[in-house]
Amino acid sequence: MQADHALSLFDGHLKTQNRSEHTLIAYHNDLIQFFDFAARELGEEPEKITVDQVDIYIVRSFLGEMTDRGLERKSMARKLSALRAFFKFLCREGILQKNPIQRIATPKLGRKLPHFLSIEELDKLIHTPDCTTLLGARDQVILELLYGSGLRVSELADLNRQDIDEGTSLLRVRGKGNKERIVPLTHYALEAARKYLNMREDEQEALLLNYQGSRLSVRSIRRILDGLALEAGLSQHLHPHMLRHSFATHLLDGGADLRSVQELLGHAKLSSTQIYTHLTKERLREIYEQSHPRAKKM
Structure with missing residues (x-):
């Protein structure tokens, strides 16, 4: 299945899950960014990418590039969360047989203490x-x-x-x-x-x-x-x-x-x-x- 079709199905699924509008937009944009990267890695046009072309190495390369750009761990964790939810959905629907992100660990987040007023x-x-x-x-x-x-x-x-x-x-x-x-x-x-x-x-x-x-x-x-x-x-x-x-x-x-x-x-x-x-x-x-x-x- 082509990535844009799968993404459209996933967007529809998220809307039934009572997710906030902010989460819907963030996940969609994160996945668009990922498939643009995957297309470059595979030497394909983004609209021709299919979801079964994605493997663990592409995911790791994508996360590596985000790290090289200095992306904060919190933003990295959100992108990984979007990918997890997306590929889990595809496997559950029978669109994919193997989850390419299953063995990738979520980066640990350092928690900042919140500021408060006296x-x-x-x-x-x-x-x-x-x-x-x-x-x-x-x-x-x-x-x-x-x-x-x-x-x-x-x-x-x-x-x-x-x-x-x-x-x-x-x-x-x-x-x-x-x-x-x-x-x-x-x-x-x-x-x-x-x-x-x-x-x-x-x-x-x-x-x-x-x-x-x-x-x-x-x-x-x-x-x-x-x-x-x-x-x-x-x-x-x-x-x-x-x-x-x-x-x-x-x-x-x-x-x-x-x-x-x-x-x-x-x-x-x-x-x-x-x-x-x-x-x-x-x-x-x-x-x-x-x-x-x-x-x-x-």
């Missing part, structure tokens, strides 16, 4: 919006939900009015893979949302609107946060995920157990949450060295 920095940030204006009241909701409930920025942008349950102070969130979870709302977040919605004069279902009255996009939220960070005098670029990182770190610092934080964040695996324990351990070490007389260097 409580003092968050206090400055949260008191920055002018809540007497409609847009300022909206920006307050953004901060209170990203930090107070640990939402991903995409989850925040997708929220509707009816997702807030004022009676129970709970919020319904649609996470990765369209999975729903229920998270608590702080008193401050609930009050901020109530004030903002009372100031609006529209019937839109979206919780957050831009100045034109349309649903606020992820990109716009990022831009708003950058402006608020600058206004608050923060020295670092404020990525939305930093507020989620701060939420998790401060919970663990305050004594929350790891399983509860995992559930609040909507992590499928506990290992995704465990990275925050490194941050709290570092903080404990710092406090210990500052406070214990035998820990201080002479």
Whole structure:
């Protein structure tokens, strides 16, 4: 079977798997790049390549070229993940009898510790919006939900009015893979949302609107946060995920157990949450060295 036909079948398969649009595009582009490389290796035109022409040596050569280009291990792992899923699909469908990628190991990823804000920095940030204006009241909701409930920025942008349950102070969130979870709302977040919605004069279902009255996009939220960070005098670029990182770190610092934080964040695996324990351990070490007389260097 020609590679472009197989890729079209695989694209259709992924769409039935509740994969995010970002993943669909990334996998498609990674596979196009791979087959362009395979065509050069085989001395063929890309449109003439068939999937049964691919062997382990072509895959290894492709990964070698990506390494020579200085591709980060995280990007390399994603390309390998796309290839694994693609060839596994072809074997399962009976299009291929042998998986050319079966014996290739995934590169180990070094995990970077996430950046988070101190409580003092968050206090400055949260008191920055002018809540007497409609847009300022909206920006307050953004901060209170990203930090107070640990939402991903995409989850925040997708929220509707009816997702807030004022009676129970709970919020319904649609996470990765369209999975729903229920998270608590702080008193401050609930009050901020109530004030903002009372100031609006529209019937839109979206919780957050831009100045034109349309649903606020992820990109716009990022831009708003950058402006608020600058206004608050923060020295670092404020990525939305930093507020989620701060939420998790401060919970663990305050004594929350790891399983509860995992559930609040909507992590499928506990290992995704465990990275925050490194941050709290570092903080404990710092406090210990500052406070214990035998820990201080002479």
